[in-house]
Amino acid sequence: MTTDSARSQRTAWLLFGPPALLAALRAWQQWQAERAPLPAAWPLKPLPPPQATALDLFLPALVGLALVALLAAGLWWLARRGHGRGVRAGLLGAWVLACLGGAGALLLRTHNLQNLQAQPPVQAQVLGSRAVSPSLRGTGGTELILRIEGLAQPQQSIISDPQAATWRPGQRLQLQWARGRTHGLYVTGWQLPND
Known part of the structure; x- marks a missing residue:
């Protein structure tokens, strides 16, 4: 096998292997959830403060886009200066790390909800x-x-139970809730005053 074909094969494995492993992990988790479903839990998230402006809400996304644009310009500049091989290797490494990060996030989410x-x-x-x-x-x-x-x-939460659609503003309820093993608050049940 020539050096170029070995390099191409290694690149193909690094491009398509990590997302395939990520998809396999997600399919395995789905299969596990069908066999032993996780308890019903709906995440609670703090409501943004009312005085928050549109700029406050979108500033993190705008900063992220600016950083991505600067990074892309820097990589383009490096590639034009003859460092294309290093740029490709760096991008391939970042791709593998992103896929591994996604797999870690899937495992952390499941661990958090199981405990x-x-x-x-x-x-x-x-x-x-x-x-x-x-x-x-x-x-x-x-x-x-x-x-x-x-x-x-x-707090805000999206609850998929049909009973939640009947609740009206001002209504009080007793809330069962839980903390995730590593992070987050979750609604796990409720009881209305007349129950």
């Missing part, structure tokens, strides 16, 4: 709700804004 730490029930009040359609990112359901005792900021 939820139940918290004492708390009182919550519905501040608002709206229907959310299913998409590629989630199953949809009802997005709720909740004021939870003990938390300074209102």
